[in-house]
Amino acid sequence: MGQKNAIEKSWWKESVVYQIYPRSYQDSNRDGIGDLQGIIKRLPYLQWLGVDVIWLSPVYKSPNDDNGYDISDYRDIMTEFGTMEDFELLLKEAHNHDLKIMMDLVVNHSSDEHAWFVESRKSKDNPYRDYYIWREGKDGREPNNWGGSFGGSAWKYDDATDMYFLHTFSPKQPDLNWDNPVLRNEVFDMMSWWLDKGVDGFRMDVINMISKVPGLPDGNQEGRLYGDFTPYVMNGPHVHEYLKEMNQKVLSKYDVITVGEAPAVSVEEAKKYAGFDSGELNMVFEFEHMCVDEGKYGKWTKLPLDLVKLKEILTKWETGLDGLGWNSLYWNNHDQPRIVSRWGNDGEYHNKSAKMLGTCLHMLQGTPYIYQGEEIGMTNVDFTSINQFRDIECLNQYDDFVNKIGMDKEEAFARIKKSSRDNARTPMQWDSSVNGGFSEGTPWIEVNPNYTNINVEAQINDEDSILHFYKNLIKFRKNHEIVVYGSYDLLLADDPNVFAYKRTLGNQTLYVLCNFTEQSVDVEIPGYEEDKNQLVIHNDTEWTKGTLHPYEARVYLVN
Template sequence: MELTWYRKGTIYQIYPRSFNDRSGNGVGDLKGITEKLDYIKSLNVDIIWLSPIFSSPNDDNGYDISDYCAIMDEFGTMSDFDELLSETHKRGLRLILDLVANHCSDEHNWFKGAKKSRNNKYRDYFHWVDPASDGGPPNNWKSFFGGSAWEYDKNTEQYYLHLFTKKQPDLNWENPEVREEIYNAMRFWLDKGVDGFRMDVIPLISKRKGYPDAPDFGFRKIIEDVYANGPRVHEFLREMNQKVIRKYDAFSLAEGIGVNQELAGLYVNEDREELDMLYHFDVLECTIVNGKFEEETPFDLVNLKSIFKKWRDAVHGTGWITNAMGNHDFARLVSRFGNEGKYWKESAKMLITMLATQNGTLSIYQGDEIGMTNVNLDSIDEVKDVQSINFYKESMESKKYTSIEAMKLINKEGRDNARTPMQWSEDINAGFTEGEPWLKINDNYKTINVKRQDNDSNSILNYYRNLLSIRKENDVFIYGDVEELDFNNNSFYGYRKSFRGKGIMVLLNFSDKNYEYMSSWEMSMDDVLINNYDNIIMDKEKIKLKPYQAIVFRLSD
């Protein structure tokens, strides 16, 4: 397996609205990102992924695009983008954009035209279906954000499909003109020098003929069997690769929603010539059964190990994946999987050690490098996320949850947790803006911020920097054959890796208690590549791990 630049690279995801505001309007912007490029470079990451920056009415914070070749007014101008791209490349970094090709905004000119009449030239850019015999929606499909996935248009007396909000109509990829529109938009940005795309919900672009009703089982299964992996998805992706991606020094990263490990190779195996890599949801949703605010299961470390192993085995030697445990759609990494209290620092370091030593490209999300945590929103008036707002409204209407219960669930799993503004300093508004921030800033910003950690050698921030530097110099962190250690242990995660004559052993304590591990090798301090504590207690083969301790040993040939 060739370790190309995009496979070896570490991705740093930026949610522009919440990163850094230079204009003073309370919303992060492109100039704000440019201002922080030296900081980003200092993290030892390689690729910047920007969540959508295109023109949008922001019903879903940019994932509803009204012009694929224009910049959102709140974020700046095209010249601001050109400067950002140039300055990014000057620092030896790459930049990828978030391509939303399954749907657009209902304020896009395509949809405005499509609504005018059934004969409009843009009508077939979308999915229009006659009402059912009772006048209702054509089938029982539900939106990801609650309610029906169909919206009735009185003017033309048909329903249109929107798997997300009603202001995000799904594009009809069966129409070759639609595909060419998307390809032209991709070429526009690639010709500017962009280094690739993260592709939002791309497995959903091919719809099943006849729009059959969804079976009566959990929503995650419906996504896999009904919404994703449609009959022509691989044909479309192969065409996209042939006509666009392969003609540039660029790569494609798919959001693998609805894709399980059995199907992964169809998307990312090299001989398929479709996508360069994907990130899956099995880790991100390992405690979620059928919906973010519905059934939950307790965190199970053995299950997490199984997920990593299944996905590693699914593409080993044939394809590639990206590993992420945090992004803009999920609650904060350390709040979900670590310990926000006594072992906040240790658990944050342990989690990134685990991620950075898994096979595949590493993706980290802004703020996780300083251990940002979930926020406490006091009422629905403070919530900005459309998914959480819709859940709250449905809960009040159905009386399934009280307002207190609904807010508790939103504060635990809602997307606003990951979208609170970046905490740069102890200054007002965490140094994010001089204006009124678009979303509440976490109250803990005076103790958790970049400035406080920057010169602290023991900080989470400097641990990330050190770990990612070591990762750059050791390909075995990125890829290799893996031997699991004590696999069924639910508080300890250990494994050995080997690649091209180099080896490492990774030991991770996932508990708040000491754990003693007996190694089959006699280890010494000289073998330690990185350790998230000041010291290690060991006696030859016996290694005593402190709560949430993470150690990576170098193994001799």
């Protein structure tokens, strides 16, 4: 690839973002639900860790059909989380701790309890009717064959007006009609209201779904219970027009961080969303690397990791956006199972594999995102019953597997257990006290039983812990511009066991070697002779020239 023109420096390129799922972070009032005061209590910890930005999953008023991603009032706080005064104190205290706050913007859909929808469903000529997507049925059935993301049809019949409304997610999450300029201005006014309050940016939920193809044609139903809406909803005909309008009217007036969640986005499409000259967003969350282990049942089939394929995908994004746009880097979030259980080893090599995965991600070019608990190597939860799960998506999927497909209950449960979003949503493990120090009440979802061994308190005083390793990764990134702005080149592309790459900036080169297996593997880096004196990051107590031990990660800095 070689060195390209220097990339313009920006604070959000140099930042590390830490995602908080408020419901599961810290409970301050013993009701078993995390809250804003609990987050305030933990700000010194986040400052110590060295992160720069807190991404808050939704804290707006919500009936919680989808854990806050169904918003009933965009300008109020969920009662369980606290008050607007609590939020304003959080914002003030975060800034006092040199931490920025990035809100979760959920505007593809609202709650069906939002005042807009309450009005919209009253009559066909209501002023709010066109805030949502309403259609007549066809032959006594839904307007088209689309299936919702959480199972069932993407349409719900409303007898008040004898019509259907579109909900690409839960029936309690009706899609907003972005083709309506009045609706768009409502959203823009709301965004400005939060930015004027002092928030530092937005993570935008499924933002590439806001523009639908006119006519809403049937989707491919081959092998499916319902048709696939993806081609008609993802990256729709007016999405860039609407985001440019958002940027012009709102974002360009503030110095903020923006990242758009964009399922089914390509590198070429990402340049339109997040190119340096796009006039839209700073970066997008792509899903391609997160889908590399999917199979017959999509995310509910977790195949063995094909590392060559993973490297190919990440390299495509690294090289495709280099000098033109910016990558967001993540293994974990509130929608993904824990990475150490997925592509690492949460048993014998828990410590080493968690550190290796962190090294591999944080040395890439882009802005790294840490999901709460990732920094201590939190694992998937070992639930034994479907009744222990809380997530609407996995509960609906289990029902579909058993009652619509006829899958054996044990197989259905095994698929849910491995892939459920609840793996990421169990409470943060702070210490070995009751409920991991998360709550003195009964947690809304069970704490992972391994909290007695895997927790912040056990690791914060252990220099060899995963937590200290993450702290040092963040510090290294801040002290070495090559990690942020250096170009990227893949090494050993066809090696099925090792992810190796180099970063280059000026006369400096960074070599990154990560063994994704529990076997020792021999490596030879083209054009470089390993020198232990140049080893700057390492997750192993031993070093063998030319050989990587199980889950070993090494970073060499060559001047």
